[in-house]
Amino acid sequence: MSQATARPGFFDGVGALFSGFGFVLKNPPVWPLAMVPVAIAGLITTLVAGGTMHAVIPAVGRLFGGHLGLLARVVELLIGALALVVAALVAFGIAQPLSGPALNRIVRRAEEDLGAAPRPPTGFWEDVLRALHSIAVAYGVGLPVLAVLALVTFFFPPAGVVTFPLKLVVLALLVAWDLCDYPLSAHGMPVGARISFVGRNLGAMVGFGFGLALLSLLPCALVLVLPAGVAGAARLTRRIELFEVGRRG
Numbered sequence: 577m578s579q580a581t582a583r584p585g586f587f588d589g590v591g592a593l594f595s596g597f598g599f600v601l602k603n604p605p606v607w608p609l610a611m612v613p614v615a616i617a618g619l620i621t622t623l624v625a626g627g628t629m630h631a632v633i634p635a636v637g638r639l640f641g642g643h644l645g646l647l648a649r650v651v652e653l654l655i656g657a658l659a660l661v662v663a664a665l666v667a668f669g670i671a672q673p674l675s676g677p678a679l680n681r682i683v684r685r686a687e688e689d690l691g692a693a694p695r696p697p698t699g700f701w702e703d704v705l706r707a708l709h710s711i712a713v714a715y716g717v718g719l720p721v722l723a724v725l726a727l728v729t730f731f732f733p734p735a736g737v738v739t740f741p742l743k744l745v746v747l748a749l750l751v752a753w754d755l756c757d758y759p760l761s762a763h764g765m766p767v768g769a770r771i772s773f774v775g776r777n778l779g780a781m782v783g784f785g786f787g788l789a790l791l792s793l794l795p796c797a798l799v800l801v802l803p804a805g806v807a808g809a810a811r812l813t814r815r816i817e818l819f820e821v822g823r824r825g
Contacts, residue, residue: 582819583776583777583779583780583816583819584777584779584780584812584815584816584819585779585780585783586779586780586782586783587783588780588783588812588815589752589779589780589781589782589783589784589785589786589812590783590784590786590787592780592783592784592808592809592811592812592815593784593787593788593804593805593808594808595807595808595811596686596803596804596805596806596807596808596809596810596811597801597804597807597808599686599689599804599807599808599811600682600803600804600807603685603689605685606682606685606803606807609678609679609681609682609685609803610678610682610803610804612675612678612679613671613672613675613678613679613800613802613803614800616667616670616671616674616675617664617667617668617670617671618667620663620666620667620670620671621660621663621664621666621667622663623663624659624662624663624666624667625656625659625660625662625663628655628659628662628663629655629656629659632655632659672707672711672802673704673707673708673711674704675707675802676703676704676706676707676708677703677704678803679703679707679758679802679803679806680703680706680758680762680806682803682806682807682810683758683759683762683806683807683809683810684762685807686806686807686810686811687759687810687814690810690811690814692814695762695763706757706758706761706762707758709761710753710754710757710758710761711754713753713757713767714750714751714753714754714757715750717750718746718747718749718750718753721746722743722746722747725739725742725743725746726739726743744786745782747785748781748782748783748784748785748786748788749774749778749781749782749785750785751785751788752774752781752782752784752785752788752809753770753774753781753785755784755788755802755805755806755808755809756774756781756784756809756812756813757770758806758809758810759806759809759810759813759814760773760813773813773816776820777816780812780816784808784809784812788801788805
């Protein structure tokens with residue numbers, strides 16, 4: 577990758593997401609790794625939803641007995657739909673850290689494709705703990721900010737003109753941190769340095785996270801784009817690093 581002559585900005589961040597998709601699609605050896613989050617999420621969703629319905633649906637039948645058959649069917653359908661939504665949310669929360677080893681291997685492949693020196697392999701649990709740490713930092717900071725903005729909007733609705741775009745920016749940064757932290761933490765960068773990295777490159781991070789944040793509004797969509805997301809994050813952070821090294825030089 578050629579050295580950037582200017583600090584990557586918003587549209588470079590957006591483009592990085594699409595370049596991540598291109599990298600995954602053009603590299604068949606990466607496809608099995610890319611299927612790991614989907615497979616884990618699908619398995620967990622099936623187990624949680626199936627187990628919930630297996631336990632709850634018979635209880636509904638016993639509650640209504642032989643009466644109000646139509647109402648019992650409606651309640652069962654509502655419970656089934658709720659169980660599926662809850663199962664999907666649980667699956668995504670679990671699938672991302674469990675997919676950490678596969679996602680980190682995609683990051684390594686993407687970095688090597690850009691000419692970066694190969695990094696030494698890491699263990700399964702080290703990759704899982706890194707993913708959990710990234711999620712904890714992202715949601716530990718982002719969710720309270722989103723909650724404050726929601727309260728402001730609730731008590732003073734006209735503020736929504738300001739709080740709504742701010743929510744989008746916070747959500748974009750939250751998602752961007754979550755995925756860009758894979759390559760940054762793999763480089764041994766401390767948390768403070770990673771936060772500083774994101775702060776210096778807010779435009780690129782917001783651009784990168786904006787597309788992912790919109791996709792995250794679709795049920796389970798973010799699980800499907802996690803592999804392309806981490807590949808795009810590796811490409812974006814590599815480009816920023818080359819720019820910053822060139823500027824210091």
